[in-house]
Amino acid sequence: MATIDLPVIHAKAADAFTKNDARAHWHDQALWFIRVKRDRLVHALPEWETLRERASAIKQHMISRLADYLEQFEREATRHGAIVHWAADAAEHNQIMLGILQRHQVKRVAKSKSMLTEECHLNPFLERHGIEVVDTDLGEWIVQLRGETPSHIVLPAIHIKKEEVGELFHEKLGTRAGATDPNYLAGAARDRLRDVFLDCQAGITGVNFAIAETGGFVVCTNEGNADLGASLPKVHIACMGLEKLIPRAADLGVFLRLLGRSATGQPITAYSSHFHGPMPGGELHIILVDNGRSQILGSEDYRRSLHCIRCGACMNTCPVYRRSGGHSYGATVPGPIGSILNPARDPGKYSTLPYACSLCASCTDVCPVKINLHEQLLTWRRDIAARGYLSWSKRVAMKWGSYVLNRPKLYAMAGRVGRTTLRWLPRFLVYGPWNAWGKQRDLPPPPKRSFRDEFRRRKTR
Amino acid sequence: MSSKAEILSRIRRHTLEPSPLPALDGEWIAFADRQAQFTQVVTGVGGQVRVRDPRQSLSELLLALPCMENAAQVVCTLPDVRLGNASLDDFPTPQSLAAVDVAILPGEFAVAENGAVWVTDRGLRHRAIYFITQHLVLVVPRGEIIDQMHQAYDRLRFDRPGYGLFISGPSKTADIEQSLVIGAHGPRSLTVVLE
Ligand code: SF4
Numbered sequence: 001m002a003t004i005d006l007p008v009i010h011a012k013a014a015d016a017f018t019k020n021d022a023r024a025h026w027h028d029q030a031l032w033f034i035r036v037k038r039d040r041l042v043h044a045l046p047e048w049e050t051l052r053e054r055a056s057a058i059k060q061h062m063i064s065r066l067a068d069y070l071e072q073f074e075r076e077a078t079r080h081g082a083i084v085h086w087a088a089d090a091a092e093h094n095q096i097m098l099g100i101l102q103r104h105q106v107k108r109v110a111k112s113k114s115m116l117t118e119e120c121h122l123n124p125f126l127e128r129h130g131i132e133v134v135d136t137d138l139g140e141w142i143v144q145l146r147g148e149t150p151s152h153i154v155l156p157a158i159h160i161k162k163e164e165v166g167e168l169f170h171e172k173l174g175t176r177a178g179a180t181d182p183n184y185l186a187g188a189a190r191d192r193l194r195d196v197f198l199d200c201q202a203g204i205t206g207v208n209f210a211i212a213e214t215g216g217f218v219v220c221t222n223e224g225n226a227d228l229g230a231s232l233p234k235v236h237i238a239c240m241g242l243e244k245l246i247p248r249a250a251d252l253g254v255f256l257r258l259l260g261r262s263a264t265g266q267p268i269t270a271y272s273s274h275f276h277g278p279m280p281g282g283e284l285h286i287i288l289v290d291n292g293r294s295q296i297l298g299s300e301d302y303r304r305s306l307h308c309i310r311c312g313a314c315m316n317t318c319p320v321y322r323r324s325g326g327h328s329y330g331a332t333v334p335g336p337i338g339s340i341l342n343p344a345r346d347p348g349k350y351s352t353l354p355y356a357c358s359l360c361a362s363c364t365d366v367c368p369v370k371i372n373l374h375e376q377l378l379t380w381r382r383d384i385a386a387r388g389y390l391s392w393s394k395r396v397a398m399k400w401g402s403y404v405l406n407r408p409k410l411y412a413m414a415g416r417v418g419r420t421t422l423r424w425l426p427r428f429l430v431y432g433p434w435n436a437w438g439k440q441r442d443l444p445p446p447p448k449r450s451f452r453d454e455f456r457r458r459k460t461r
Numbered sequence: 462m463s464s465k466a467e468i469l470s471r472i473r474r475h476t477l478e479p480s481p482l483p484a485l486d487g488e489w490i491a492f493a494d495r496q497a498q499f500t501q502v503v504t505g506v507g508g509q510v511r512v513r514d515p516r517q518s519l520s521e522l523l524l525a526l527p528c529m530e531n532a533a534q535v536v537c538t539l540p541d542v543r544l545g546n547a548s549l550d551d552f553p554t555p556q557s558l559a560a561v562d563v564a565i566l567p568g569e570f571a572v573a574e575n576g577a578v579w580v581t582d583r584g585l586r587h588r589a590i591y592f593i594t595q596h597l598v599l600v601v602p603r604g605e606i607i608d609q610m611h612q613a614y615d616r617l618r619f620d621r622p623g624y625g626l627f628i629s630g631p632s633k634t635a636d637i638e639q640s641l642v643i644g645a646h647g648p649r650s651l652t653v654v655l656e
Contacts, residue, residue, distance in 0.1 A: 086468055088468055155635075186636075190644065197646070232589055253610040267506070267575035270631070271632075272626055274624065294475075
């Protein structure tokens, strides 16, 4: 994987996406539609804010005693007959997975949605070892067939049009040429993936919540793919980040009420499955993965990002995400929460992500576990500068900015110059390549008077 | 050092301020008519609700369901209903359930706020039946509709190995341009019968 360490330049990547204006607009609308659906359900629930507060407090408590809860979880899960593994990083997670699959001579495995396995780049790893991995969530399967990665954590194929799915399925599954009816296309996928479910030797699932008190875990889906993969073959492997833990089963009352409503504007997902131990005659493995999480836990500023339940609401509402597309973040988790988690893992690679933000705070408003997303994004900007990862152009602009802002006379003069010249300068001189801000938008018409003039005038009146 | 020890020590290196675990009681939503609320939500998520009329027998109601028309293979695990032409125990492997058209199974209780029904694998030979059948029918006692999820977890216990889940509506996907398609990988229809 040679590309892994190239820094992600969000604005550049977003450029490619916004070139097709109609498509960018369509993407924006598709996500806004989900945000509106969410709002409708949220407003119908009088206790919404209470639920958010409880969820936040539960997660905060859990993080404060994470090690104890992890040990309790392992004890209880083992008591039910599950086998618990610990992986310090992505490489170890993949090795453990490979070991289990090889022991069972698995040739083909059905995988349901798991952002953790994306984060660990599990698919290419297993394929290199001759194991076929089939992503069975329809959206994930579509991106897998296209040789892409998901662009959204809940809606992996939100960037793809039905015409493109039609073409893809025509080529790969032999569906009718030119077909675009979602019912027909999803039906074809259902038939093909049924065969996979019936003829695979193991199932991999993610985990939405793991319960320390009972040693069980919950997986939420709408398609039923996780449960087919975990009920047909004898071997079920569930992978989870450490932060998926909650203390008590009863906490699910809070979290399941928040998750579906926040994610897709549904009162609950179609299936919320509670696994305690393997099925009779089967084998259940649970892989607990750190991969940088314990490091985030040590940071006062970013610790709360570990509360995330991966609902995707912050993406659906983010004006930058909606208009730039998930792939422009160059990471498994995009959007506001991704712009916090990814720099924590690799600040050099992801230093531009905290700037892909207008600080509108809409993400913080919708987050079901009350993560102070926009504040953390602002803190990241300070950190990026302090750690010396700021790009040259931003550094120079900042230097000049602070030079001018520290000199009131100079500031007043610069304002005067700006107000007059902007009025008569030809457009190509104002909106040249040096004006990154003005690429997709116009400057407001310059006011006749500065704020200070206006203030003085009103006071004397 | 094992990875387990290493991870735990990485976490324990940071001593965090203790933060209390909140209680879970509250002024949670309650409905004047739980059955009406439940029916409305299930219908909204693409399922159907049927209420048995006291003059009708459960078998009569079930036989008249649209999904039973042309159903070649029907599995029914209700203790006192003689319906269906196959018992779950006749199927040696979960894969052999692939041809089942309709499965009629009991649901323990229903949740008004989100249209979910709680089911488990207790006494079930193959838990895959909930997902592999083409059509699913869940029969729930009419008196077992609760308001919201907090009440659900008040009554659930997980002290033994087992599998249980909330089912709300048929399987569905909106992964192709956000168009709702009913019948993704699991059942193409869900009917909840209130007994
Ligand atoms: S940060 Fe909050 S809103 Fe964003 S995905 Fe996580 S839980 Fe959802």
